[in-house]
Amino acid sequence: MLVGITGGIGSGKSTIVQVLAARGYAVYDCDREAKRIIVENAEVRKAIIALLGTEAFVPSPQHPFTGSYNTSYVSQRVFAEPELLQQLNAIVHPAVKEEIRVQSSEFRVQNSEFSVLFVESAILFEAGIDSLCDRIVVVDAPEEVRLQRTIARDYHGDATEEHINKVRARMRAQQFHPTDEQKATKKVLTIINDGRTSISDLANEIIQFLS
Numbered sequence: 158m159l160v161g162i163t164g165g166i167g168s169g170k171s172t173i174v175q176v177l178a179a180r181g182y183a184v185y186d187c188d189r190e191a192k193r194i195i196v197e198n199a200e201v202r203k204a205i206i207a208l209l210g211t212e213a214f215v216p217s218p219q220h221p222f223t224g225s226y227n228t229s230y231v232s233q234r235v236f237a238e239p240e241l242l243q244q245l246n247a248i249v250h251p252a253v254k255e256e257i258r259v260q261s262s263e264f265r266v267q268n269s270e271f272s273v274l275f276v277e278s279a280i281l282f283e284a285g286i287d288s289l290c291d292r293i294v295v296v297d298a299p300e301e302v303r304l305q306r307t308i309a310r311d312y313h314g315d316a317t318e319e320h321i322n323k324v325r326a327r328m329r330a331q332q333f334h335p336t337d338e339q340k341a342t343k344k345v346l347t348i349i350n351d352g353r354t355s356i357s358d359l360a361n362e363i364i365q366f367l368s
Contacts, residue, residue, distance in 0.1 A: 158273045159261045159289055160367065163281035164296030165331045166324070167303030167310075169350040173296060174277045176360045185260060187278035187286070191253050195226050204248045208241065209234055250284035258289055273367060282335060287343065294363055295334065295347045302351050303328065 164170035178184045195201055196214075202223060205213050209231060217225035235242040257276055264274045281287050298306075304324055305316075312320045335345050346366045348359050 158271070158291045158367065159257075159264075159276060160273055160363075161276045161278065161281045161287055161290035161293045162296065162363075163278055163293070164298075164350075165279070165303060166327050167306040168296045168298050169306065169356075170277060170279075170296040172356055173348075173350065173359055173363070174275060176356050177275055177363070180360070183264065183272075183274045185257060185274060185276045187253055187257075187276065187280070187284075190256065191249055192226060194252050194256065195249060196220055196223050198252055201248055201252045205231075205245065208244055208248065246280075246284075250280070254284055254286050254289070257286060261289060279331065287335070290343065292344045292346070292367065293335065294366070295345060296350050296359075297334075297347060298350045298352075300328065 162170055162174055174184055174186075195205065202214070212230050213227055214224035215227045215230075219225060231245070235245060261274060261276075264272070276286060276290065278284065278286055281290075281293065287293055304321065307324045307327075308314060308316050308320055311324070335343070344366075346363065348362055350356075350359060
């Protein structure tokens with residue numbers, strides 16, 4: 158069974174996924190794997206260089222043949238030219254989705270029909286990964302809770318007006334809730350991670366949802 162887990166910035170989905178992984182469940186982290194694909198997939202790397210220039214990769218001892226992904230440069234470019242972000246996503250998202258499709262097929266062959274592969278992705282719906290999933294878990298939390306968590310994580314608790322505005326802008330840019338059509342065609346569970354329920358209990362709720 159392929160189960161997508163998504164949620165907006167500060168929702169705490171990664172913390173829940175860590176608990177599931179600690180319990181022995183297989184997890185595919187889309188953010189981490191996308192960074193690997195960008196470096197290792199020659200077609201993806203070539204397309205990114207064509208879009209953003211050779212500066213998108215820098216010499217690196219970790220990747221002597223391909224170079225490392227220059228995230229600071231890329232971030233500056235796509236922030237200054239939002240249309241570039243759409244073009245970049247159009248390169249990376251399909252490659253990630255295809256790898257998930259292949260891995261999920263292999264996982265189903267190698268494991269029993271009751272085994273679960275969790276796919277963690279903040280862009281589950283945007284990238285069309287939801288179409289591969291048997292079930293979907295949406296992790297949510299009140300906006301102020303998400304804001305506080307993100308400020309604590311990304312800015313060491315420094316809640317300046319600039320930092321708050323940046324986080325709110327990222328929140329507005331995310332669309333992690335399923336549409337009515339998606340809800341109608343998929344089994345979707347929404348859990349509220351507002352700190353009132355333990356992460357362990359939320360993980361239990363997800364597992365019960367899969368039974």
